[in-house]
Amino acid sequence: MPTRSPYSGPYRKLVLAFDVGTTFSGISYRFPAQEQVGGDSKIPTIIYYDQNGVVRAVGAEALKEGLDDMIEDEGWTKAEWFKLHLRPKASASATHKIPPLPRNKTVVDVFADFLHYLHTCAQTYIQETHANGADLWASIEGRIEFVLTHPNGWEGAQQAQMRNAAIQAGLVPNTTAGRARVHFVTEGEASLHFCIQSGLTTEAMKHGRGVLIVDAGGGTIDISGYGQTSESTFQEISPAQCYFQGSIFVTNHARTFLQSMVISHLDIETILTRFSSALLEGSKFSEDVNHITNCFDKTTKLRFRNSSEPQYIKFGSARDKDLSLGIRSGQLRLKGYVSFQVQVPIQVYETIP
Structure with a gap:
């Protein structure tokens, strides 16, 4: 299994990896109001807006008992599956009908609101659970590196929208240095790293065989093939595929x-x-x-x-x-x-x- 050198930078840093999925999302830290969705560190990818376009409930909070009456009485609008509105135009015809975005909201607006919620949850958790949490957060807040996952086949146009959403959410400033702190990884690559770190690919790699990664998610099915070229280097051995059949x-x-x-x-x-x-x-x-x-x-x-x-x-x-x-x-x-x-x-x- 390839090994990674420990971080030896001149100052403390934090990496927050967001996996915003079509139906569920996750981050490095836990979330409030998560009791009803289990202990697997993921929340529903749902946002409710009121008639003025203000966020009223997000994630597991949007599934609380008794919320249905308020949603109906106050006319809240539900945003779900909004990630699929980022999809490349070439794949739009292959996608089944998906729910429209809330009125007067773009996909970047909704994505930004959800990223803001995830970021706030991580901040609250760190501040409340770590020793001197408030000081710890203040010392790293301006140097956080953000990693966003996306389906195979999403390229520059989709990454640009996601980066704009991160800026709008307040994760990074709209500067060259701020934009450089937002990184992207395909879901196939992320799955490969998990498999490697978990030892799931060890035997296959020992015998020079390739590894096929199938990520069957809520919105897409991502298929990737990799082979090992050296002890710590992997290379795609087939073009990554993305099917909107999740x-x-x-x-x-x-x-x-x-x-x-x-x-x-x-x-x-x-x-x-x-x-x-x-x-x-x-x-x-x-x-x-x-x-x-x-x-x-x-x-x-x-x-x-x-x-x-x-x-x-x-x-x-x-x-x-x-x-x-x-x-x-x-x-x-x-x-x-x-x-x-x-x-x-x-x-x-x-x-x-």
């Missing part, structure tokens, strides 16, 4: 399926009577599609293992039944082979000699 789109496929004419599990008589209708349209469950989709997202999608077994979406009570729809005891039965699998091609163009 977890959120699997759920979208499920929603479409529930609303579509995919009725192959029904008998011929039912097919004839329901041919022009969506799966649940016209039934007493037609208004439950959103709830059923959410149940799929939280449970069924996570349990799927193979296409030879049926899958079930538990959404109701024992009284909910409609055998023509495959619903029994509050469960909707799905054949395994109509589950929402995505096939992506992998091309390796040139290997290291």
Whole structure:
């Protein structure tokens, strides 16, 4: 495993790495109001704005119980999946419909608000948990190096927008030196570093084999191939790929399926009577599609293992039944082979000699 020399600079520094994902985000430090999302140091990538465009709730705070009434009564607007609005134009046509940005907000505005929140959380944590935390933060605040991750294939244009968001968020000043403190790494490279430090690539590298990294995220599936050229040097052995077919789109496929004419599990008589209708349209469950989709997202999608077994979406009570729809005891039965699998091609163009 390659080793890294300890930092030997003339003064103390801090590196904060932000991973702003489509559905969840993380940073080096923990977050307030995180109890409801587990202890894995990530929060939902969600922001709520009021009617004046002011941030009212972010991350796990946006999922607190009792917040729904305030959201409805005060007309708050939800921003989610906003990272995908940064995507290259060439990939826009391959992306499913994504939620629009809040009114009068650009993607840089929303991204900046979220970075500001993450930065504030890190600052608060350091100040409250380290000895002399306030003095410690004051001594390093102007020298923090920021690392932002992004999907494979995002290049200068996307990095420029993310850097502008970091400036707008107050992470760095809008100067040459300030901009130089914002660094970028692809999600494939970040995954490779994690694998190396965890020893997951050791055996493969010993025998001169390459390593294929598949990062199946919320918005994108990133595929990267690497080979080791020396003890501490790695090189891509295939062009990195990025597919907009992540977890959120699997759920979208499920929603479409529930609303579509995919009725192959029904008998011929039912097919004839329901041919022009969506799966649940016209039934007493037609208004439950959103709830059923959410149940799929939280449970069924996570349990799927193979296409030879049926899958079930538990959404109701024992009284909910409609055998023509495959619903029994509050469960909707799905054949395994109509589950929402995505096939992506992998091309390796040139290997290291």
